Amino acid sequence: MNKVAKQKFFEDVRIIDIAEEGKGVGKTDDFVLFVDKAIPGDIADVQVYKSKKNFGEGKIIALKQPSEYRVEPFCEHFGTCGGCKWQHMDYKGQLKFKQKSVADALGRIAKIDVDGMMDIVPSPADRYYRNKLEYTFSDKRWLYDGENREDETLNMNALGFHIPGRFDKILDVKHCYLQAEPSNELRNSIRDFVIEQGYSFYNLRNHEGALRNLIVRTSSTGEIMVIVVFAYVSEEEVDKLMNFIDAGFPEITSLLYIINQKKNDTIFDQDVVAFKGPEYIHEEMNGIRFRIGPKSFYQTNSIQALRLYEIARDFAGFKGDELVYDLYTGAGTIANFIAGHVKEVVGVEYVPTAIEDAKVNSAINNITNTKFYAGDMKDVLVADFVAEHGKPDVIITDPPRAGMHPDVVNRLMEIEAEKIVYVSCNAATQARDLLVLKEKYDTVKIQPVDMFPHTQHVENVVLLVLRDQGLTGKDSRTKE
DSSP states (O other): OOHHHHOSEEEEEEEEEEOTTSOEEEEETTEEEEEETOOTTOEEEEEEEEEOSSEEEEEEEEEEEOOTTBOOOOOTTTTTSSSOTTTTBOHHHHHHHHHHHHHHHHHHTSOBOOTTOOOOBOOSOSSSOOSEEEEEEESSBOOOTTOOTTOTTOOOOEEEEEETTEEEEEEEOSOOSSSOTTHHHHHHHHHHHHHHHTOOBOBTTTTBOSEEEEEEEEOTTSOEEEEEEESSOOHHHHHHHHHHHHHHOTTOSEEEEEEOOSSSOOOTTSOEEEEESOSOEEEEETTEEEEEOTTOOOOSOHHHHHHHHHHHHHHHTOOSOOEEEEETOTTTHHHHHHGGGSSEEEEEESOHHHHHHHHHHHHHTTOOSEEEEESOHHHHSSHHHHHHHOOOSEEEEOOOTTOOOHHHHHHHHHHOOSEEEEEESOHHHHHHHHHHHTTTEEEEEEEEEOOSTTSSOOEEEEEEEEOOTTOOOOOTTBOO
């Protein structure tokens, strides 16, 4: 380890950038510092708590000069909760650095010229914008400084979010700014009731306890879904809590519960019981209704989801006679959204239940020009599949954070659709895929979209157009 790396304290560190996980980046004598809660423009004294050869992690001991982007966080849980890590940066600054992160990834990894990249689309709302939140019950509450851990009268039950890096510790949330009411009132009322009634909260190490998770889904149509996930519980306890929720929150349109005694929290393989109402709510987008079940995937920022899909549609520039492949179609949201603008859409998705949702969403909207298939993308999207369904004019792909499997990228190279619209929630993996695709495709448009204010996450839409293989010209957006 070099001499600089052994230092534990640095004075007057200028923060010049912000890392993906939300830490500020400073540099001194070729030694990089990742600093908690630091913002580009800050000048601070930094205490290092972890060192490697060429970088260290630290925290601000004294803020000498605050950044122009620095603001007072509005949430009492900021800094402890793992969400909203950019809350101490004003929204203008957040947008600037999200734009920069996309440009840096595409320029550095894919070697794409980003000079013509469009300005990021801001979220109209930066609070209460999520339509889904999942809370966790735990008998191991995160304790704040000053709380006596030896106090036997201390209430250790919590209903809230996981502490970053601690699977077994839950932050008891008083007010969360991510989801509109009745989310906060519901969570707090349930917590007070079950503590009063003596319910046991789940122990994440020993896997015992009655109460496990609370999931709240809201929609732009005003419908509300609440799912209570129990573990080891009596029928009487289930009925008592569900009746309490029903009586106190009559606006809930779908009240469900699940008994999950597995060691993980996933509910995709669990039976859902409807206590009141149907097992779904509806979302609406541009006159198209989407049925949302307890296991359905739907973009969590409804307003920005519409904008994201409009951009994808507009980038494709449909004339009405196109065959479109919608890869990683999820519940068929994009597929059904664009169906009225094209000849046919073929959607592929790994999760079978999502494909069933996609088919239902077509049916309830009387959409007849969609087809959906479930399976691993690299196994489904083979030559025989294309031969059966036809060569697509446009491919829309919206993969998970890991990006597309190399076999899928190679298949796109073989298919040679005229256009590819690549929607991504991770510019780094998108850039990795674009580096391969640029052998045949020009990057024509780049549009970042902010779906998640106060976080480092950013969506990005890229339009790729097949280069005329008969010409020898280079990609006009490729760096030399």
